[in-house]
Structure formats: C-alpha cells, structure tokens
Amino acid sequence: MGLIAVVIGVTTIVSAQYMANSALEAKVDLPIVGLFERERNDGGYYTIVDEKGNVVSKTSRFVYPEDEIISEDDKLYRVERVSEDTAYAKYIKDVEMPMVSENTTLPVNSDAVPVQKNAKDLIGIYQTHNDESYVPTDGEESIQGAGGIVDVGQALSKQLKTQGVNTVWSDNGHLPHDQNAYKRSRRTAFQLLKQRPTALVDVHRDGIPDPDYYRASVGGQKVAKLRLVVGRQNQNMQANLDFAKRIKANVNKKYPGLIREIFMAKGNYNQDLSPRSVLIEAGTHTNDKERAINGVQLFADALPAVLGINTAPSKGGPGPSGVEGGGATNPGDWTSILWVLGALIVGGGIFLLISTGSWQKSWDSVKKAGAGQEWANFFGKAVRTRQRHKKGNMLESQINEKDFKIEEVEEKLVDTNDERAEYQKD
Amino acid sequence: MAGFPIGMIALLVVSVLIYFGLAHRILDRLRLTDKAALAIIAAIIIGSFIDIPITTGRVDTTINLGGGVIPILLSFYILFRAGTPKEWIRALIATGATAAAIWFIGSRLMTGDPGGRFDIIDPIYMYPIVGGSIAYLLGRSRRAAFVAATLGVLSLDFINYFYLASRGLGGTVAIGGAGAFDAIVLAGFIAVLLAEIVGEGRERLQGGPVSEGRPKELLQGLKKPQLDAEAGDKLTPDTETDSASVSREHNERGDKNE
Numbered sequence: 001m002g003l004i005a006v007v008i009g010v011t012t013i014v015s016a017q018y019m020a021n022s023a024l025e026a027k028v029d030l031p032i033v034g035l036f037e038r039e040r041n042d043g044g045y046y047t048i049v050d051e052k053g054n055v056v057s058k059t060s061r062f063v064y065p066e067d068e069i070i071s072e073d074d075k076l077y078r079v080e081r082v083s084e085d086t087a088y089a090k091y092i093k094d095v096e097m098p099m100v101s102e103n104t105t106l107p108v109n110s111d112a113v114p115v116q117k118n119a120k121d122l123i124g125i126y127q128t129h130n131d132e133s134y135v136p137t138d139g140e141e142s143i144q145g146a147g148g149i150v151d152v153g154q155a156l157s158k159q160l161k162t163q164g165v166n167t168v169w170s171d172n173g174h175l176p177h178d179q180n181a182y183k184r185s186r187r188t189a190f191q192l193l194k195q196r197p198t199a200l201v202d203v204h205r206d207g208i209p210d211p212d213y214y215r216a217s218v219g220g221q222k223v224a225k226l227r228l229v230v231g232r233q234n235q236n237m238q239a240n241l242d243f244a245k246r247i248k249a250n251v252n253k254k255y256p257g258l259i260r261e262i263f264m265a266k267g268n269y270n271q272d273l274s275p276r277s278v279l280i281e282a283g284t285h286t287n288d289k290e291r292a293i294n295g296v297q298l299f300a301d302a303l304p305a306v307l308g309i310n311t312a313p314s315k316g317g318p319g320p321s322g323v324e325g326g327g328a329t330n331p332g333d334w335t336s337i338l339w340v341l342g343a344l345i346v347g348g349g350i351f352l353l354i355s356t357g358s359w360q361k362s363w364d365s366v367k368k369a370g371a372g373q374e375w376a377n378f379f380g381k382a383v384r385t386r387q388r389h390k391k392g393n394m395l396e397s398q399i400n401e402k403d404f405k406i407e408e409v410e411e412k413l414v415d416t417n418d419e420r421a422e423y424q425k426d
Numbered sequence: 427m428a429g430f431p432i433g434m435i436a437l438l439v440v441s442v443l444i445y446f447g448l449a450h451r452i453l454d455r456l457r458l459t460d461k462a463a464l465a466i467i468a469a470i471i472i473g474s475f476i477d478i479p480i481t482t483g484r485v486d487t488t489i490n491l492g493g494g495v496i497p498i499l500l501s502f503y504i505l506f507r508a509g510t511p512k513e514w515i516r517a518l519i520a521t522g523a524t525a526a527a528i529w530f531i532g533s534r535l536m537t538g539d540p541g542g543r544f545d546i547i548d549p550i551y552m553y554p555i556v557g558g559s560i561a562y563l564l565g566r567s568r569r570a571a572f573v574a575a576t577l578g579v580l581s582l583d584f585i586n587y588f589y590l591a592s593r594g595l596g597g598t599v600a601i602g603g604a605g606a607f608d609a610i611v612l613a614g615f616i617a618v619l620l621a622e623i624v625g626e627g628r629e630r631l632q633g634g635p636v637s638e639g640r641p642k643e644l645l646q647g648l649k650k651p652q653l654d655a656e657a658g659d660k661l662t663p664d665t666e667t668d669s670a671s672v673s674r675e676h677n678e679r680g681d682k683n684e
Contacts, residue, residue: 355626
C-alpha cells in the first residue's frame with residue numbers, strides 16, 4: 001500500500017512538472033494571453049446590437065444569451081442570440097438608477113454627528129489578471145509579472161487615499177492568464193476581506209481593438225471610460241448589481257459618461273465573496289495607460305459617497321467620518337437573501353423528495369428535524385437517553401407482542417438518531 | 427462611513443450559515459459523526475486565519491490551515507479509512523484524472539476571462555463537477571468524490587508552482603489561501619453533494635440499489651437494520667432476554683456515535 005502511494009505521488013509530481021512545462025511551451029507559441037485573445041486582436045470581438053441594428057456595446061469577452069447590459073443612457077438590454085461576431089440584444093426597459101441620498105455628502109464643518117466614529121472605511125483593490133497592459137504606453141498587451149494594469153490599480157488606491165479613504169491594495173500576481181487565475185485571485189480577495197473592507201474592486205482592462213469605444217473627455221481630462229462587470233453565477237448577484245447601478249448613477253452624475261455601461265456576464269468573478277464587489281474594466285489594451293489612470297482617478301473621486309463614506313473633514317478632525325447615509329443601503333441585499341433562501345427551500349425540497357421518495361416522507365423528515373431528533377447526537381446524553389428510554393419501553397412491548405419482528409423495531413430505533421450508519425457513508 | 431448596512435450583514439450571515447450548515451451535512455456523509463463534522467467545520471473556520479509559510483524566495487509558498495491543511499488531512503483520513511486497496515487506487519486514479527481534466531479545461535479550453543467560448547460555468551463550480559463526476563464514474567463513491575475534487579484542485583497549485591519556478595517568475599502560491607471559501611474546500615463539498623444527489627436520484631429512478639451480483643457483505647450492509655441475520659439468530663427467547671439484547675445493540679451503536 002505504501003509503495004503504491006509513493007509511486008502515485010511521484011507520478012503526480014512528474015505529471016505536474018510536465019503540465020507546467022507544457023504550459024510554458026504553449027506560451028512560447030501563443031501570445032501570453034492565450035489563443036482566443038489572439039483571435040480578438042485580429043478583430044475577434046463581439047458587437048452587441050439592438051433590434052434596429054444600433055450598436056449597444058462592444059466587448060472582447062464572449063457574449064452569451066441571457067447576458068444583460070445597462071447602457072450609458074440607463075437602458076436595459078438582454079442578449080437573445082449570438083451569431084458569429086454579433087450579439088443581438090432586445091431592449092427591455094429604462095432602468096431607474098438609485099441615487100445616493102444627499103445627506104451623505106456633508107458640508108465641511110457640518111454639525112451632523114458621525115454615527116460610527118470608529119467604523120473602518122476601507123476599500124480592497126486587486127488585479128486578477130496582473131499581466132494586462134496597454135500597448136501604446138506599455139509596448140505589449142500582456143507583460144508577465146506586473147503589467148500596466150497594476151499601475152492602474154495602484155493609481156485607484158492612491159487617489160482614494162488622497163480622499164482620506166483607507167485602502168488595501170494588493171499587487172499579488174495570479175499568472176498565468178487563464179481561467180484558473182480567478183481561483184488564485186480568490187485567495188488574494190480573501191486576504192483583503194480579512195481586513196473587513198467595505199467593498200472589493202478587481203481592476204481589469206478590455207481587449208477590443210477599437211480605442212475610440214472608451215476614449216472620452218470627462219471632467220476636463222482625457223480618460224478611458226470604465227465598464228462595470230457583474231457576475232451572474234453567484235448568490236450575491238442582485239446585491240452586487242444594485243451596488244454597480246449605484247456606482248454608475250452617482251459616478252456619472254459627477255462625471256457624466258465616465259461609466260460606459262454595466263455588463264451582467266456569465267461567471268462568478270469571485271463576487272460570491274462579498275455583496276459589495278465589482279469588476280472594473282479601465283479602457284482597452286489599445287488605449288494609453290494614462291487615460292486609464294485618469295479614468296480610475298475620477299472614479300475614485302465619486303466612489304466614497306456611493307459607499308456612504310463621507311470624505312469631508314468632520315468636527316472631530318480631518319479625515320473621513322462616519323455618517324448615516326442612504327448611500328450604503330442596498331435593496332439588492334434583501335433580494336439576494338430571498339434568492340438564497342428560495343434556493344435553499346427549493347433545493348432542499350428536491351433533495352428530500354429524491355432521497356425519501358414521497359412528499360409525505362419528506363415532510364416527516366422536516367418535522368423530525370424540527371423536533372430536535374435530528375440533533376440528538378449534539379445535545380448530549382440527556383436528550384438521547386430520554387428518547388432511548390421512551391423508545392425502549394415501546395420496543396419491549398412490540399417485541400413481545402409481535403414475536404421478534406426485529407426489522408420493524410429497528411425502524412423506530414433508527415429514528416432516534418439520524419446518524420448515518422457506517423455502511424451508508426460510502 | 428455608515429458601517430455595514432443591515433441588509434448586507436443579513437445577507438452575509440444567511441449565506442455563511444447556509445454554507446456551513448450544508449457543509450456540515452455533507453461532512454456527515456463521510457464516515458464522520460455529527461460532532462466530528464462540526465469540529466472540522468470549526469477548525470476550517472478558525473484555520474482560515476492562519477497561513478503557514480512553506481517556501482520563501484522568488485516564489486513564496488504558503489498553506490492555509492483551514493483551506494489547505496485540514497481538507498488535505500481529511501482527504502487522506504477518508505482515503506485511509508476507505509477499506510480496500512481497490513478503493514484506494516480508484517480514488518487516487520480519480521484524483522489524477524481530475525487534476526489533468528481541470529487543468530486542461532481551466533488553462534486550455536477556458537482561456538482569458540470567464541465568458542470564453544467553452545465556458546459553460548464558472549471554474550469555481552467546474553472543479554467539483556469534474557472531480558465529482560470522474561470519481562463517481564470510477565467508483566460511485568462519495569468519499570472518492572471528496573478526495574478526487576479536493577486533491578485534484580490542490581494539484582493545480584503544484585502545477586502553478588512549477589510553472590512560476592520554471593519561468594523564473596515571482597509570485598505567491600497560497601495553497602488554500604481563501605480558507606473556508608477556497609476552491610479546494612468548495613470543490614470537496616460540492617463534489618460530495620453532487621455524488622449524493624446523483625447517487626440518490628439514480629437509485630430512486632431504478633427503484634432501489636442494484637443487488638444482483640453484488641457481494642453478500644455489501645448487500646447485508648444495504649439492509650436498513652444494523653441487526654443482520656446473525657444478530658437476529660442470536661435473539662432467540664432461549665438464549666437471552668430479547669429486549670435487553672436489542673437495547674444493548676442500540677446502546678453500542680449510540681455510544682459509538684458520541
């Protein structure tokens with residue numbers, strides 16, 4: 001047995017080495033970012049159009065039916081079908097965007113009393129694809145190690161700090177640039193979450209070849225616009241979408257047009273970790289990095305108010321102060337809770353139905369759990385002994401009367417403790 | 427700032443409670459008692475805050491207690507308790523196959539951002555589906571599903587370490603660094619859940635477990651009463667008091683569960 005374990009262990013290490021090497025070889029053959037992104041550079045990106053053929057969006061990420069977009073002018077579109085490089089979306093409705101209530105922005109020397117003087121205001125920032133870069137200024141679209149996107153993330157962090165907002169910025173690398181990068185950046189996100197940030201921002205850039213799609217002049221500065229991406233495959237989707245809408249509405253109020261759109265995409269993007277997480281795409285690889293930096297700096301100016309962070313000096317001294325504001329409330333949180341509970345009830349119900357075979361038995365199972373029998377093993381000897389004693393009396397009479405019908409008796413015994421027997425734990 | 431709004435706190439609390447509640451029920455399916463399962467959950471939560479450095483230098487390697495050490499130890503414990511060498515080998519083959527499959531899918535098919543051409547589901551859910559499916563196909567076993575998914579996802583970190591080291595790239599390999607929410611932990615839990623649902627569903631569809639051609643011992647185990655034929659034989663009025671014997675049998679089982 002030991003020998004088998006050693007052989008398998010050695011095989012695993014050798015094959016791991018092989019896979020790592022083969023990844024290396026592949027990287028020599030292909031651009032660093034991988035096969036599909038090369039196709040995108042050759043013009044392989046999606047154009048999303050509405051029913052009239054007007055361009056709603058352009059994106060280098062693959063688009064799927066059910067993906068949704070809230071456009072710059074707050075119109076909701078849903079992708080219905082995708083054909084080659086074109087995605088056909090349907091206009092759904094005009095979205096009412098949530099605005100932060102005015103009282104969150106206190107005037108300097110306001111008499112309002114901070115409600116949580118010691119509350120931490122902290123924003124976590126990281127870059128999942130830390131190789132992403134900007135060709136005109138960085139020379140490459142992808143730089144192994146620290147790409148231009150790391151500078152953009154750092155600029156966002158610095159600008160927030162100048163606002164008096166605490167940030168925790170990570171320059172952790174998550175190479176190579178593949179899907180598993182999100183598994184690796186999940187650890188970075190969790191490390192940041194341990195410091196209890198109010199929000200998490202994952203900084204990216206897009207990969208469409210057209211730089212004009214993001215170029216703009218906002219607030220007197222040349223910027224690359226931003227896209228917010230919300231992952232659809234997690235329980236926090238509604239909360240994060242609400243958060244993204246709030247960001248878009250309030251940032252665009254201060255700097256019209258800075259947020260290009262909200263894209264609700266397939267995927268999780270580690271947004272299951274926090275109901276205040278957002279992925280931003282700062283321009284595309286054909287934009288100048290400075291434009292991207294200018295864009296995130298303006299974004300940083302408007303973000304604190306969305307989170308209910310007041311950056312005006314309070315009576316207690318300079319720096320951020322706690323204010324009670326509508327900015328931090330988020331109806332999407334409650335919608336998310338309903339989804340989570342709904343999924344639990346539906347999923348649990350289906351599972352019970354499968355495992356017990358009928359609605360009646362499923363209900364019995366629920367009742368048993370409710371009566372505490374399910375947890376008899378937890379609550380010490382008192383409960384268990386009492387139950388056993390009760391059952392014991394009954395068993396005795398049954399056995400005497402029914403002439404040792406053990407199986408029937410055992411049915412009752414099993415009920416006293418839902419611990420699975422060893423043979424069932426396979 | 428306004429601190430965390432009540433809705434956000436409620437959402438976090440509900441999500442975390444359901445997650446750990448479900449995790450507990452899943453561990454309970456793996457030859458663990460209720461209490462042992464609870465102890466492991468507690469250890470994973472507390473361990474999430476402890477990172478143990480392994481190597482330092484160009485590539486820093488750390489392992490998280492809750493997201494790495496405990497799930498790995500649990501996998502090996504389950505593997506050692508698996509019984510037959512056949513089961514051992516099956517679980518290990520499933521682990522190797524899972525490692526290769528998730529590496530191929532995550533690093534080859536799904537390149538770039540989520541939303542790629544072959545992305546049907548986010549990788550965080552892809553790992554357990556692949557691990558659980560491979561293990562289940564090989565051995566129809568919940569335990570093998572747990573082992574294959576956990577150790578399979580762990581192997582991605584070895585691959586990543588070699589990748590970074592061989593390219594001379596700096597970086598951090600934080601094994602299980604996301605603690606209780608790491609892909610390693612999630613993969614193990616979800617794989618068992620899938621094996622459970624598929625297994626139960628399949629048995630339900632075919633009208634009960636297949637018994638034909640199965641070893642006698644196995645069939646004995648499938649019968650609900652622990653009191654098998656032999657125990658039943660002992661329970662004759664001539665030999666000992668029937669109810670006492672039944673009670674004793676039950677006590678033994680109860681005690682074992684404590």
